[in-house]
Amino acid sequence: MSLTIKDSLHDEATGLLLRAAFLDEVRKGQSPGSIGTQVRRGCLLILNFPVLKHIQAVAGNEAVNGAFRNLLGIVETRHRSRDTMGRIGDHSLCIFLRRCKEQDAGLxxxxxxALLRDAVIESGEHRAAMDLHYRIIPLDWRGRRTRQGISKIVKASGDADRMVTAIQTLANSGEHEAGQLLYLAPRRDVSDRAQAVLNSQDHTAKVAGADYRLKPGILLKHRPLVCCFRVSPLGLIAPTGPISKSxxxxxxxxxxxMGNDNGRPLIExxxxxxxxxxQLNSESSLWxxxxxxxxxxxxxxxxxxLRVDTITQDLRSSLPAIRSLNRQGIMLMLxxxxxxxxxxxxxxxxxxxYLLISAKVLQASLLKIRARxxxxxxxxLAQEQQRQICAAGIDSPALMAHAQQLQVEIGFGRECGRSEPFPGTLRSG
Incomplete structure (x- = not known):
């Protein structure tokens, strides 16, 4: 890939900005005119994936682009909405961390x-454990390097070898036919046990019994998968006490x-x-x-x-805390x-x-033209503002197909609607 000023603005394979366009965005984002009188510097985070060079050598450019898209799906689950990403090479991703100090960029x-370390890249018969280098470059307000920055080489742990074995075992099991649709087992199948957990005062059990949903994370048969846990059923009104006493x-x-033995990093x-x-105020934000x-x-x-019907009257008084949490990297869902x-x-x-669309709204749009x-x-509108749109409560093949047609993700991130499950977590439909 030759990245010159003559190239188009975006990479055809991923939709990311190419090098020249990305650097223009960095300079524009750091200019004093774009941020008023207070100049807040940022950092560049460069992720280089040598493992993709191996995939390119044995499987070609198309395989590299597919693997890059899957890696991008993982990165997007932690991407802050104010930051900008660009593909600056066949094997390199660069993230412009706006208003970010070098120490915070390291975190x-x-x-x-943590997300990428144990990913397994797979292309046809070729599998490779993760190998990545990252570098952080502090910038001044003109977008120029101020210091050498820091860099680190990351090799996959022993978990990656176990993942390769698990993938091979699943591929050879014959349990899942090609093209077979798999979806989440509805919680009503275990309604008695779920209700008992919900009514219990044992909050550790409540977390352990949380709902599963898909989102990107690791690469399993070409597709990323992560278990996302929801600590109470969708639509349940949240408690009103301070979160610091919850x-x-x-x-x-x-x-x-980090360090808990709770199944990670095989499942992030x-x-x-x-x-x-x-519940959200300056005290809870700091806590x-x-x-x-x-x-x-x-x-x-x-x-x-946060549910939209419960926040309208309280949102303005909670705005400083909500914005503070967002700056800290806490994700917010509406x-x-x-x-x-x-x-x-x-x-x-x-x-x-995240903008969460319920299965009820999707079902109505499937049946009524106006609702659609x-x-x-x-x-x-949400896509124009680069917000991720996801859905929950989808438990039928028809509704899943309808969601994908509308480009509503079954979970978080671009790849989750096409992810494949670990055995035992999902059932066939």
Missing amino acids: IAEQYV ALFDAVLDSLA SQMVVPVSAM LKEQCRSRRVAPSDVCLS EGVSSAAQFTAIQKLANFD KELESLIV
Whole structure:
């Protein structure tokens, strides 16, 4: 790939900015005029994947592009909405971390490493464990390098070898026919046990019994997969007490703490925690930031989910805390939006990373033309603002196909609707 100023702005394989266009965006993003009188510098995070050179040598450029797209699907699960990504080479991804100090950039880099370290790249009969180099370059407001920065070489751990074996075992098992549709087993199949857990005061059990949903994470048969946990059923009204005094939050943070033996990194996890706007204030924001630091929890592993019908009256008073949490890297999800106008009004006040569309809204758009047009206009608007659109509660092949036709993801990230499951987590349809 020859990256010159004559190239088109975007990479055809991934849609990312190419080198020249990406550098123009960096310079523009650092200019004083774009940020007012207060100049906030940023950093470049360069991720280089030597493992892709091996794939290119044995399988060609098309295989490299496919593997790069899958790696991008993983990176997007932790991508901050204010940052910019570019493909600066066949094997290299660069992320412009806006308003980010070198020390914070190091923490963000380690979050990406935690996701990517044990990925297995597969192309045909060829499989390779992850091998990546990253480099952080501090910038001044003109977009020029201020220091040498830091760099690190990351090799896959022994878990990657076990993953290669697991992939081969699944591929040879014959349990899943080509093209067979697989989807989440509805929780109603275990409704008695689920209800008992929900009513229990044992918050650790509540986390362990959380709902599963797909999103990208590791590469399994060409496709990334991650288990995403939701600590209470979709639509359940969040508690109103402060999160700093919530036993549930303690259990969530404990389960996400680095070093916990909870199945990672073979399955990377993210917790979606329902909250109400009235729970979020400056005190709770500082508490959550400190807890993530002291317990070694990646902030982007925590996703706070707010229902639109419960936040309208409390959102303005909670705005400073919501914005602070977003700056810290905590993910924000908005549930229950029904129209583009409603989404526009809320998005002007706070940046939500995920827009969650319910199965009920998708079902209505499948049956009624007007409902479909309203949903399509909402999707177009969210895509223009680069928000990820996902769905939950989809448990039928027809509804899954409809969601994919509308470009609504079954979980988080671009690849999750086409991910394949670990045996035992999903069932065939």
